[in-house]
Amino acid sequence: METAIKAINLTKRYGNFTAVDHINFEVYYGEVFAFLGPNGAGKTTTIKMLTTVTRPTEGTAIVGGYDVIKQPAKVREIIGVTPQEYTSDEDLTGWENLMLVAALYGIPKKEAKERAAELLDLVELSYAADRKVETYSGGMRRRLEIAMGLINRPIILFLDEPTLGLDAQTRAAIWDYVYRLRKQYGTTIFMTTHYLEEADRYAERIAIIDHGKILAIGTPKELKEKVGGDVITIEVSGDVNLARKVIEGIEGVTGVSVDGNTITFKVRNGNTAAPIILEALNKLSIRATSITIKEPTMDEVFLEFTGRRLRDEEGSSEDFMRFMRTIARARR
Numbered sequence: 001m002e003t004a005i006k007a008i009n010l011t012k013r014y015g016n017f018t019a020v021d022h023i024n025f026e027v028y029y030g031e032v033f034a035f036l037g038p039n040g041a042g043k044t045t046t047i048k049m050l051t052t053v054t055r056p057t058e059g060t061a062i063v064g065g066y067d068v069i070k071q072p073a074k075v076r077e078i079i080g081v082t083p084q085e086y087t088s089d090e091d092l093t094g095w096e097n098l099m100l101v102a103a104l105y106g107i108p109k110k111e112a113k114e115r116a117a118e119l120l121d122l123v124e125l126s127y128a129a130d131r132k133v134e135t136y137s138g139g140m141r142r143r144l145e146i147a148m149g150l151i152n153r154p155i156i157l158f159l160d161e162p163t164l165g166l167d168a169q170t171r172a173a174i175w176d177y178v179y180r181l182r183k184q185y186g187t188t189i190f191m192t193t194h195y196l197e198e199a200d201r202y203a204e205r206i207a208i209i210d211h212g213k214i215l216a217i218g219t220p221k222e223l224k225e226k227v228g229g230d231v232i233t234i235e236v237s238g239d240v241n242l243a244r245k246v247i248e249g250i251e252g253v254t255g256v257s258v259d260g261n262t263i264t265f266k267v268r269n270g271n272t273a274a275p276i277i278l279e280a281l282n283k284l285s286i287r288a289t290s291i292t293i294k295e296p297t298m299d300e301v302f303l304e305f306t307g308r309r310l311r312d313e314e315g316s317s318e319d320f321m322r323f324m325r326t327i328a329r330a331r332r
């Protein structure tokens with residue numbers, strides 16, 4: 001099957017600085033795919049190339065079957081974009097903003113009205129349709145802009161940090177709309193975020209990007225497995241040293257340590273390994289009095305692949321500053 005997005009050595013240089021460095025990846029139709037990376041990683045630059053806003057220095061990408069360099073107009077017809085920066089006009093109402101975007105796409109008035117009403121309903125903004133955007137909260141504004149990105153019924157929707165600077169509850173609501181529209185229209189979603197927990201929870205597949213390079217790609221589960229899998233802690237009653245030997249002998253077990261009656265180790269998949277281990281212990285009449293299985297967090301995954309931490313909390317004050325700059329820019 002043809003893939004929705006295929007990046008082939010996609011590269012962007014500004015002077016002698018490489019913002020995006022020969023990246024290769026595929027996004028499948030109907031997928032919710034996320035680029036996860038810190039500030040300056042190259043997320044927006046990638047989106048700009050995929051949406052034909054900026055031309056790759058090297059390599060190319062196929063979006064919806066069209067080459068971004070050779071057929072940019074075709075690409076623009078089938079995509080929707082919600083950029084990182086605010087795009088709605090504060091002096092217009094939500095309804096007027098949608099009608100304006102519809103006019104830019106040349107959608108006939110009657111059709112535009114139908115679509116605008118449907119989209120406002122989808123993002124639960126019908127009640128505020130006739131209010132000026134300047135009265136909207138950050139979350140409402142983001143929802144409106146997602147609706148604006150959908151007015152041309154895109155096959156693929158690009159969302160650049162749709163949840164940046166929003167509180168946890170609003171962020172969850174945004175994801176709810178993303179999934180709703182995927183369900184309703186089958187839209188393929190390409191989005192960026194630098195919230196670890198959010199990517200873990202909501203993205204079906206993740207590409208970790210740092211310094212313009214993709215360092216890992218896969219489902220959250222696959223990425224965690226690559227890091228070395230789950231941590232199992234077993235408390236035993238009986239011969240703890242024998243138990244340790246048994247566990248060490250099981251395939252795929254690494255990093256065994258013992259503390260009193262408690263044995264801790266790593267396995268690729270805790271849920272499938274646990275019964276095997278319990279049975280092996282049981283055969284030697286060693287009883288497990290408790291067992292816990294802990295998945296690695298996305299934080300650990302990120303550290304493993306990038307060699308540094310990316311904490312949601314640490315970003316928050318900086319996010320707020322960026323959010324304010326974005327607003328300031330929109331007000332000009």
Ligand SMILES: Nc1ncnc2c1ncn2[C@@H]1O[C@H](COP(=O)(O)OP(=O)(O)OP(=O)(O)O)[C@@H](O)[C@H]1O
Nearest residue numbers: 014019037038039040041042043044045046084194
């Ligand atoms: N027009 C430009 N000219 C020069 N450098 C640029 C330009 N646009 C982006 N860059 C640089 O390229 C790098 C990647 O920027 P990009 O905006 O793609 O990052 P990002 O991952 O979207 O980060 P953020 O989380 O801040 O949005 C940064 O170092 C940025 O300063």
Ligand SMILES: [Mg+2]
Nearest residue numbers: 043044045084
């Ligand atoms: Mg960006």
